[in-house]
Amino acid sequence: MTAAPLLSVRDLSVRFGDFLAVDGVGFDVAPGEVVCIVGESGSGKSVTGRAIMGLLDGSVRRSGEILLRGEALQDASEKRMNAVRGKEISMIFQEPMTALNPGMRVGAQIAEVLLLHFPVTRAEAMRRAVALLERVGIRDAKTRARAFPHELSGGMRQRVMIAIACAADPALIIADEPTTALDVTVQAQVLELLFKMQRELGSAVVFVTHDLGVVAGIADRVVVLYRGKVVEQGTVTEIFTRAQHPYTRALIAAAPDVELPRTPGLRFPTVDTDAIFGRADGAPASAPAPSSAAPVPAAPASLAGTEEDAATPALELRDLHRTFRLGGGLLPFGGKSLHAVNGVSLTIAPGTTTALIGESGSGKSTLGRCVARLDRPTSGDILYRGRDVVALRGDELMAFRRQVQTIFQDPFASLNPRRTVGEAVTDGLAIHGLAGREERHERARALLARVGLDPDYVSRYPHQFSGGQRQRIAIARALALDPRFIVADEAVSALDVSVRAQVLNLLSDLQDEHRLSFLFITHDLSTVRQFADRVAIMRAGEIVEDGETEAIFTDPQHEYTRSLLAAVPRIHLESAHRLRPLPA
Amino acid sequence: MTTTFLSTFLRELGSRRNLAASAALLFLLVVAVLSAAAPLLPIQDPLAIDTLNILSGPSQAHWLGTDELGRDILSRIIHGGRISLGVALSAVLLAGVLGTLLGVLIGFCGPRVEAVAMRLIDVFVSLPEIFVALIALALLGGGLGTLIGTIGLIYCPQFARVVYNMTRSIRAREHVLAARSLGAGRLWLIRHEALPNLYSIIAVQASVTFSFALLMEAGLSFLGLGVQPPTPSWGQMVGILKNYIYINPWSAVFPGLALFFVVLAVNLVGDLLQDVLNPELRK
Numbered sequence: 001m002t003a004a005p006l007l008s009v010r011d012l013s014v015r016f017g018d019f020l021a022v023d024g025v026g027f028d029v030a031p032g033e034v035v036c037i038v039g040e041s042g043s044g045k046s047v048t049g050r051a052i053m054g055l056l057d058g059s060v061r062r063s064g065e066i067l068l069r070g071e072a073l074q075d076a077s078e079k080r081m082n083a084v085r086g087k088e089i090s091m092i093f094q095e096p097m098t099a100l101n102p103g104m105r106v107g108a109q110i111a112e113v114l115l116l117h118f119p120v121t122r123a124e125a126m127r128r129a130v131a132l133l134e135r136v137g138i139r140d141a142k143t144r145a146r147a148f149p150h151e152l153s154g155g156m157r158q159r160v161m162i163a164i165a166c167a168a169d170p171a172l173i174i175a176d177e178p179t180t181a182l183d184v185t186v187q188a189q190v191l192e193l194l195f196k197m198q199r200e201l202g203s204a205v206v207f208v209t210h211d212l213g214v215v216a217g218i219a220d221r222v223v224v225l226y227r228g229k230v231v232e233q234g235t236v237t238e239i240f241t242r243a244q245h246p247y248t249r250a251l252i253a254a255a256p257d258v259e260l261p262r263t264p265g266l267r268f269p270t271v272d273t274d275a276i277f278g279r280a281d282g283a284p285a286s287a288p289a290p291s292s293a294a295p296v297p298a299a300p301a302s303l304a305g306t307e308e309d310a311a312t313p314a315l316e317l318r319d320l321h322r323t324f325r326l327g328g329g330l331l332p333f334g335g336k337s338l339h340a341v342n343g344v345s346l347t348i349a350p351g352t353t354t355a356l357i358g359e360s361g362s363g364k365s366t367l368g369r370c371v372a373r374l375d376r377p378t379s380g381d382i383l384y385r386g387r388d389v390v391a392l393r394g395d396e397l398m399a400f401r402r403q404v405q406t407i408f409q410d411p412f413a414s415l416n417p418r419r420t421v422g423e424a425v426t427d428g429l430a431i432h433g434l435a436g437r438e439e440r441h442e443r444a445r446a447l448l449a450r451v452g453l454d455p456d457y458v459s460r461y462p463h464q465f466s467g468g469q470r471q472r473i474a475i476a477r478a479l480a481l482d483p484r485f486i487v488a489d490e491a492v493s494a495l496d497v498s499v500r501a502q503v504l505n506l507l508s509d510l511q512d513e514h515r516l517s518f519l520f521i522t523h524d525l526s527t528v529r530q531f532a533d534r535v536a537i538m539r540a541g542e543i544v545e546d547g548e549t550e551a552i553f554t555d556p557q558h559e560y561t562r563s564l565l566a567a568v569p570r571i572h573l574e575s576a577h578r579l580r581p582l583p584a
Numbered sequence: 585m586t587t588t589f590l591s592t593f594l595r596e597l598g599s600r601r602n603l604a605a606s607a608a609l610l611f612l613l614v615v616a617v618l619s620a621a622a623p624l625l626p627i628q629d630p631l632a633i634d635t636l637n638i639l640s641g642p643s644q645a646h647w648l649g650t651d652e653l654g655r656d657i658l659s660r661i662i663h664g665g666r667i668s669l670g671v672a673l674s675a676v677l678l679a680g681v682l683g684t685l686l687g688v689l690i691g692f693c694g695p696r697v698e699a700v701a702m703r704l705i706d707v708f709v710s711l712p713e714i715f716v717a718l719i720a721l722a723l724l725g726g727g728l729g730t731l732i733g734t735i736g737l738i739y740c741p742q743f744a745r746v747v748y749n750m751t752r753s754i755r756a757r758e759h760v761l762a763a764r765s766l767g768a769g770r771l772w773l774i775r776h777e778a779l780p781n782l783y784s785i786i787a788v789q790a791s792v793t794f795s796f797a798l799l800m801e802a803g804l805s806f807l808g809l810g811v812q813p814p815t816p817s818w819g820q821m822v823g824i825l826k827n828y829i830y831i832n833p834w835s836a837v838f839p840g841l842a843l844f845f846v847v848l849a850v851n852l853v854g855d856l857l858q859d860v861l862n863p864e865l866r867k
Contacts (some may be wrong), residue, residue, distance in 0.1 A: 113818075372765050374764055397767075401766060402766030402767065405766070406756040406761070406762065407764060413758040413759065414757075414759050414762050415759055415762075416759040416763075416777055416780070416781070417781065418781055419776065427763060427766055430767040431763075433768075433770060477762065477766075481766070
């Protein structure tokens with residue numbers, strides 16, 4: 001470290017009621033330096049960022065020192081803090097839609113910062129705001145300055161946020177997961193912009209993120225947090241090449257590597273926090289290992305004419321269209337239409353995994369819902385084992401429902417908060433009248449054990465579990481009916497890397513044991529290289545390219561596939577992927 | 585959040601910040617017990633006429649005085665509360681059960697039924713309540729059954745609308761999709777996925793409706809279209825005793841105060857329910 005840090009955080013603790021969110025965190029930021037604060041959900045990384053800005057609720061207790069060029073900000077008056085915020089330290093938030101004022105034109109929002117901190121006229125502030133918009137790469141800035149936030153795309157909004165953050169030439173920018181809500185190609189552009197601005201202004205950046213790939217591309221130094229404590233800190237080279245702490249090493253090992261060639265049978269490395277830190281009290285533990293001995297539910301009723309047959313594809317889509325009518329009300333005409341799925345054809349062989357990759361709005365979820373018959377295609381055929389899914393009725397539909405299951409993205413939304421975990425996982429059995437109350441209870445225990453959870457948790461409610469555990473419960477629910485085909489819609493995207501690895505390993509095991517077929521819908525290219533047999537790339541309702549996973553990753557044909565692949569943050573420190581030079 | 589609705593509510597009740605709401609709940613409990621147990625209480629007969637002692641002020645024998653026929657006002661307020669609260673409660677139950685069923689069913693019946701049914705409900709919600717009630721009661725005559733039915737039906741569409749809107753948001757949740765993908769039919773979705781997640785908002789809506797129903801009953805009985813004499817109700821007592829306000833102002837004030845404090849208490853408890861349900865709206 002150089003002699004005079006710009007920012008010095010010492011022994012920072014933040015307490016929400018009885019919960020210690022940040023526990024004695026300390027680190028320095030030199031002028032012009034990029035420090036990444038890395039951690040999984042609940043590690044206190046965002047709270048740390050906000051605590052520096054003094055942006056916590058009054059009811060939250062904060063202790064420790066926050067020194068900006070030696071000035072103690074923790075004791076500063078609100079008046080002084082207002083002068084610091086925006087001028088000395090500015091902040092970029094994860095979700096620009098909620099961080100921008102929805103009722104104010106974006107140009108005026110940038111001008112506001114200038115008016116607050118500089119003796120300029122409104123006209124001059126507006127002129128500078130337009131110049132800033134140009135600087136952050138917004139074309140036709142003069143017109144765009146008069147737009148409201150909702151009229152801009154997510155990436156453009158984040159550019160506006162960056163313009164606001166840079167408006168007063170701050171010495172320090174705190175960026176709290178600024179690209180997490182963005183698509184991977186947009187993320188790459190926004191990161192590039194942020195660090196171009198950083199270079200030009202010479203600001204220091206505290207970058208809060210969960211994504212080690214992003215860290216590898218931008219950081220000078222890294223602070224690793226776990227449950228509010230600093231586990232380890234050091235230069236980016238130290239952390240990535242010779243980390244001292246087992247948690248840091250495990251975290252880096254578990255981070256998906258898009259450049260690692262597909263190795264059949266490879267297990268995803270997991271982070272065993274229980275072994276590293278000891279059991280956290282309160283949180284239910286995971287059972288040590290899923291036991292294959294757990295009783296497997298009865299074989300499913302056969303769908304007439306759909307006997308196991310390696311020659312018949314598990315799923316075949318032929319020229320599938322799904323069009324939504326926007327506006328137009330009750331009348332069958334008028335309004336605009338949106339082609340969410342526009343002529344998709346795809347074949348999935350039994351027992352294999354096909355990854356469907358697309359960015360937001362590409363229609364991939366709509367496609368998944370059509371496959372699971374949760375939505376109806378406008379035209380085209382969906383053949384499940386040779387049978388037309390749309391035409392299924394009565395008993396045949398019920399048999400289909402048993403064989404095809406969906407796992408959703410958000411384990412907090414996909415479990416009914418009012419039903420116990422035991423009820424949730426055996427709902428399928430109850431709906432199909434396959435087991436009485438007693439038997440369902442036994443099955444629930446077996447299913448929880450199957451996904452690596454303690455069977456005694458059957459009578460708990462979903463809110464008592466962590467995100468990863470909830471996703472396993474959702475998987476247990478999908479398994480209850482012994483399905484043949486699973487549509488996983490961003491099933492691991494919301495999970496921390498450590499938990500994601502466990503869930504992916506579990507899904508692989510299940511596939512091996514039961515010859516399951518997966519339609520694995522995701523926006524995240526980095527996990528699928530190891531997981532999927534085939535990959536289909538979807539954009540604007542159409543599949544632009546599909547093929548064997550390795551072929552797609554090593555020799556992408558379509559330009560869009562190439563840009564997607566190039567945009568994935570790499571976990572390596574090679575200069576080709578760095579947005580900034582490595583620190584000496 | 586909804587899972588812990590009741591426990592959060594109870595915890596909030598205990599906190600200092602919500603002293604007024606706790607006091608209001610305690611007050612309502614006392615009023616409810618007194619009303620329910622009115623016939624068993626050692627109080628005077630609310631119908632016993634004492635022509636020698638009419639419109640008297642508070643005294644040892646009659647703590648709150650007597651009315652125009654010499655009946656004990658305290659006793660009539662307690663018995664009247666039994667009627668007023670009973671009518672309001674029954675009306676809320678009617679509105680709640682019917683409105684919830686309507687709201688949930690409409691929410692699960694597809695876009696066309698939805699569009700038509702909700703416009704119809706909008707029509708009912710936009711009718712002036714007291715006007716509709718006056719016409720209904722004038723045509724059908726007074727009587728407890730008609731009164732409860734009228735008030736219940738008047739507040740039913742509002743209930744249906746609140747429940748319907750909540751149902752729509754629940755319907756879009758992934759756990760409902762998950763249940764559908766397991767093969768769940770409409771009835772299962774309503775029973776297991778929607779209703780349990782609606783209870784908290786139903787509780788809030790019921791508390792709001794309860795104070796409206798109480799005031800509606802009072803208004804109608806005040807006008808002589810509601811509870812018929814000699815059976816007492818608070819609004820009817822105010823309505824009759826207002827004629828004697830120059831002789832003895834006390835007599836009309838007491839039933840009015842009873843109404844005022846009960847409605848205030850219901851609103852305080854309702855606000856707390858609302859806060860627990862939507863913590864982000866709290867200041």
